[in-house]
Amino acid sequence: MSGSSETRRARYGEDFTAVRVPADLARPALAALGPRTGPVLANRTTQTWHFLLPPGSALADKRPYGVRVMPAGRPIGIPPLTTTDGRDVHWAVPPGRGVTSPAHLHRVLNGPLPPASLTPAPTGPRFPRRAPVRVAASRPCPLTPAQLKVGRLLLTRASDTQMAEELGVPVGTIRQQLNRIGRRFGAPTAVRKAAALLAGGHVAPPPISMLAPDLSPADLTVLRVLAGLATDDDLPAELRPSDPFLDHVDELRERCGARTGPHLIALAAFWGLLSSLFDPASGREEP
Template sequence: MTPRTRTRRALGGWDMPHWMPNSSETLSARCGEDFTAVRVPADLARPALTALGPRTGPVLANRTTRTWHFLLPSYSVLPDDWPHGVRVMPQGRFIGIPPLTTTGGRDIHWAVPPGLGSTSPADLHRVLRDPRLLTARAAPAPAEPPAAATAPVRVAAPARPRPLTSAQLRVGQLLLTGASDAQIAEELGLPVGIVRRHLTSIGRRFGAPTAARRATALLAGGHVSPPPVSMLAPDLAETDLAVLRVLAAEDGLPAGLRPRGPFLDRVDELRERCGARSDAHLIALAAAWELLPDLFNPASASGKEQLP
């Protein structure tokens, strides 16, 4: 694949890639055409940024799914043996591209904006395989973009967050079945207020404000397994899969679909076609059917953290 050299001028006189949004909306771009995206778990991506320092090119972060995307040149020659949990996004897969000014928040934003440099695939591969990064996992993100740093900074790793309690795991497992708050309370013999408190705690733990995103965090982290399903996966179009990715907070909203109207109609239609009782149940079914393999890996997640 030959390099793409088209750029346009943007804030501060930086050379901006032509695929950057001109508006204040997050738009979608295809991997493999304008860039190669390497998806890295957040707790590994943060120390990798520190190790790369000023050599880092554009990087996207998403606190809800706890995943970051390093955007490499589309003509990059990539190594084969990436560490466990790191994925090179398939060619043609859409990911959300936010405006240049979106540099924070729970959803997709720039950890390192474009225009500052370019990440070498060899350098990224090297730092991600460096065993010393294991001691820096879960370290907080630097206050300033790494491109502004003059030298790598050593960051002490804070204590890891407490694991989910057995009650939270049970509530989370029932959430994936499509049970309502009242049904979960009845099943577990708990007051509805306590169930809602557990759901709120799960949401705060993962920065997941909706039931669908809580389901995503629980499944993607291997905390619970998808519920068993008896029906085969329906034949879904690429637009349907894009809607699922948006609902799971993996990607930005695809072009032509707004938060109201067509998008919500698509979600309702998908729930009916898939036999899902709720948005969280729809996400769980997508995981069980392996419709979003780059987000969920049910085979490896099922043995991580079982319910007591």
């Protein structure tokens, strides 16, 4: 990783091993690692961070939901060292500061994170091996107007930065509101926040003109698992490992025209593909 002034192409597994982490887990993990952190790439548009480990590094199989070791050979754009901000790929931690230990990263991702962060998703299987939990069950009190505005934008293609620009507030304020929504519903990831908001009738899926693509039974099961309406046991055997499942989610996003996971769940809800997301007793009206 040289000091070039242009974005260059690299491939996972050759210059480094990359671990993709959802932004809402990556930020507190980075804080917990402190000076022991090596290069980290961030992307505000996709809400994903990549921790770059030494080539050949291995991460234990027990990982929180959404954490993925990227397959070797897949290309990635490496930005200039001076690119440390922006909507697209930039350096959260530029090269030269240190090296991230796979053991330390695994311990941080699977252990308790700093108090200011959300509790990470359960480790081990992607979802607990038990009957699906009805995310639609609770609506203890109305969300604040600010939380509702952020919740509605979460279901669109907007990134944190775009939400902040739309509402005229700092990005940090958007993230605080998302954290509060997550704590309210026990939803550690952006996708689960979106599912909880829809299920409780707090917000409605944004209307679109695009018709639903033809989806197979396996596609629909992946959507249900992603939204928390089913468990890994409901998936076809070939999709139960983490990497094939996440590859299938990425492919579904492309086919459905969704930029983010929450947007994919919102589209599926609008098309009526997740009817069990809505508890008949709760309704779908706005609070």
